[in-house]
Amino acid sequence: MARKLGSHSEITGPRITSAATTLIARHGFAAVTMRQIAAEVGVQAGALYLYTPDKQTLLFDLMRAHMEELLDAAAAQDFSGPPEAALEAFTRFHIAFHLDRAEPVFVAYMELRSLTPENFEALERLRKRYEETLTAILRRGAADGVFDVPDPAVTTRALIAMLTGLTTWFRDGGRLTRDEIADLYWPMVRGAVRPG
Amino acid sequence: MARKLGSHSEITGPRITSAATTLIARHGFAAVTMRQIAAEVGVQAGALYLYTPDKQTLLFDLMRAHMEELLDAAAAQDFSGPPEAALEAFTRFHIAFHLDRAEPVFVAYMELRSLTPENFEALERLRKRYEETLTAILRRGAADGVFDVPDPAVTTRALIAMLTGLTTWFRDGGRLTRDEIADLYWPMVRGAVRPG
DNA sequence: GTCTATACCTGGATAGAC
DNA sequence: GTCTATCCAGGTATAGAC
Known part of the structure; x- marks a missing residue:
């Protein structure tokens, strides 16, 4: 398994994704240059094109990978219990x-407008698909009468x-830990859909 | 009140602001060029520099003007009634x-990271200052015992x-009118802070 | 797989005519 | 107040050596 010196394909790829994500989150896609990304990774700008055909694809791949991780992680959760328990589980997840x-x-939220129409x-x-996970919980709770959700699509987005x-x-x-934050948000979510 | 032909100072200024706002909202600050803005207004790029020293200042002035309008409009409202009525008034406003x-x-929300540190x-x-308007209402309601708000700063942001x-x-x-939207959101806001 | 070098273009901003 | 013309910095992307 000899490997040429200066050959780091399995290392450089993820490092490009990581550096691009950080820079784009901080400055925005259009403001970040391929040279900046390359400098952060420690390669020359031209080397990036071994990993992506162009800057737009780099952005899209990054965003898609993130959304797929989110969907996979959500699918691994169990939201099948009673609606209130499911809503709490979803909130904390x-x-x-x-x-x-x-x-x-x-990035996934702010750079939607930087995508080509097809990628968008x-x-x-x-x-x-992710929103539908929450909408389904809300619908179940509404059907059971434990939630007051006149418009599940709107409540989902809210x-x-x-x-x-x-x-x-x-x-x-x-000032606050992650657990403290979740303990503050869950009652707000619960209250927002509690009847009367 | 003679006015030189081709002199439109009072017209062009607002038109630049308006065109810039639309374009930046759609594509992002870094992605929008001075030439695009000028074309939208119907002047040449150089003419923009009669109205702003540079692109950054154009963005900042736009965002500041918006926030000041928001603060002025909020100041013109009456949020001094009972906490629940004030919260409903704030929500609808x-x-x-x-x-x-x-x-x-x-733009004011998405382009914060495009500002220089001082402008930011x-x-x-x-x-x-605007958030404080809501925080004050929440504090009053918590003091009266009509709201359950363990952390007013967090609830404000939420x-x-x-x-x-x-x-x-x-x-x-x-599908929905503005009034229908407000009628859907107000109960969620109310519920999020309602005790027990 | 990476580098150096570079083609080619478009960006913000300015100067000077009208 | 606006236009035309232009400077020059810096952008994406590619070619070819190693």
Whole structure:
């Protein structure tokens, strides 16, 4: 298994993704240059094109990978219990996952408009699949009469916006721990759908 | 009141602001060029520099103007009634104002990272002043025992994120009217802070 | 797989005519 | 106040050596 000196394919690929995510989260896609990404990784700009055909594809692959991880992680959860327990599980899962990955979350949310129309559509489909996880819980609770949810699609977006908003200001090592945050948000989510 | 032909100072200024806001909301600050803005207004790129010293200042002035309008509009409201009535008034005001100005709202939220550090700080101060309007209502309600708000700063951010999230998907002429939206959101806000 | 070098283009911003 | 013309820095992407 001899390997040429200076050959780091399995190392450099992930490092490009990671550096690009950090830089794009901080400065925005259009403001980040291929040279900056390359410098962060420690290679020359031209070397990036061994890993991606162009800058747009680099962004899209990054965003898609993030959304697929999110969907996989959600699929691994058990949201089949009573609606209230399922809603709490979803709330805590969503918070934990999103705080764990503040940078890709931020990119996936902020850079939708930087995608080509086809790539945008593909990502929207993934996002909607994730939203459907929460919508299903809300519908079950409404059917059981334990939730008051006149419009599950609207409530889904409202709750996800509330929870995801966390990532714009929460910082580890601040006044509150992640668990304290989840303990503050869960009663708000619960109350927002509680009848009367 | 003779005016030189081709002199449109009072017309062109606002048109630049408006065109820049639309383009930046759609494509992002870094992706929009001075030439694009000029073309939208119907002048040449060089002419923009009669109205702004540089691109960064154009962005900042736009965002600051928006935040000042928001603060002025909030100051003109009466949030001095009983906490629950004040919270409902704030909710409906916030929704109405933000749906009326989807583009500047989007820019003010998404382009914070495109500002220089000094400009960022200035805008953050304005944003915090606005948040304080809601925090004050929440504190009053908590003191009266009509709201359960263990952490007013966190609840403020959670509620504002929920309400502002609307602007990313609401479109006039869609399934729901603005009033229907407000009637869906107010009970969620109320429930999120309702005791037990 | 990576580097150096570079083609080619478009960006922000300015100068000077009108 | 606006236009035309232009400077020059820096962008993406490619070619060819190693």
